[in-house]
Amino acid sequence: LERTYAMVKPDGVKRGLVGEVLRRLEHKGFKIVGMKLMQIPRATAEEHYGEHRGKPFFEGLVSFITSGPVVAMVVEGENAIAEWRKMMGATNPKDAAPGTLRGDFAATIDENIVHGSDAPETAEREIGIFFKPEELL
Numbered sequence: 001l002e003r004t005y006a007m008v009k010p011d012g013v014k015r016g017l018v019g020e021v022l023r024r025l026e027h028k029g030f031k032i033v034g035m036k037l038m039q040i041p042r043a044t045a046e047e048h049y050g051e052h053r054g055k056p057f058f059e060g061l062v063s064f065i066t067s068g069p070v071v072a073m074v075v076e077g078e079n080a081i082a083e084w085r086k087m088m089g090a091t092n093p094k095d096a097a098p099g100t101l102r103g104d105f106a107a108t109i110d111e112n113i114v115h116g117s118d119a120p121e122t123a124e125r126e127i128g129i130f131f132k133p134e135e136l137l
């Protein structure tokens with residue numbers, strides 16, 4: 001079993017898509033082992049998106065992700081990292097297939113509803129940024 005860091009971004013929370021995201025995760029058979037509603041502090045956002053520091057969209061990305069509450073989750077299941085990325089769809093919603101969350105609900109690359117770790121090392125790092133070990137049940 002694998003764990004990944006999954007998140008409903010501020011646009012997803014504002015648009016009332018938390019239930020839809022949870023429904024899809026649960027119906028797929030994933031287990032939610034950690035979950036909280038939070039507003040991400042700026043420093044945490046910069047750490048989370050550290051790989052993008054210096055890129056032209058970095059400031060906008062940090063502003064967006066700190067602009068309102070997110071739902072932070074740790075999701076567990078078979079091949080959870082890759083499976084959750086598949087359910088999210090392509091980063092740019094214009095390329096995201098119908099049936100994926102981004103394909104069905106997002107319109108622009110700047111506000112694309114959900115996040116998921118992209119590799120095992122990333123998952124471990126991101127889970128550690130957002131959750132204390134005792135918050136995972």
Ligand code: GTP
Pocket residue numbers: 052057061090091109110111112114115116117118
């Ligand atoms: P996250 O789950 O948010 O990490 O998305 P991702 O893993 O599919 O994409 P990536 O980590 O490469 O980029 C993080 C976020 O930066 C994306 O979700 C986009 O919102 C934004 N982003 C990435 N590339 C671009 C780009 O070329 N232009 C713009 N405007 N935003 C970008």
Ligand code: MG
Pocket residue numbers: 116118
């Ligand atoms: Mg990413």
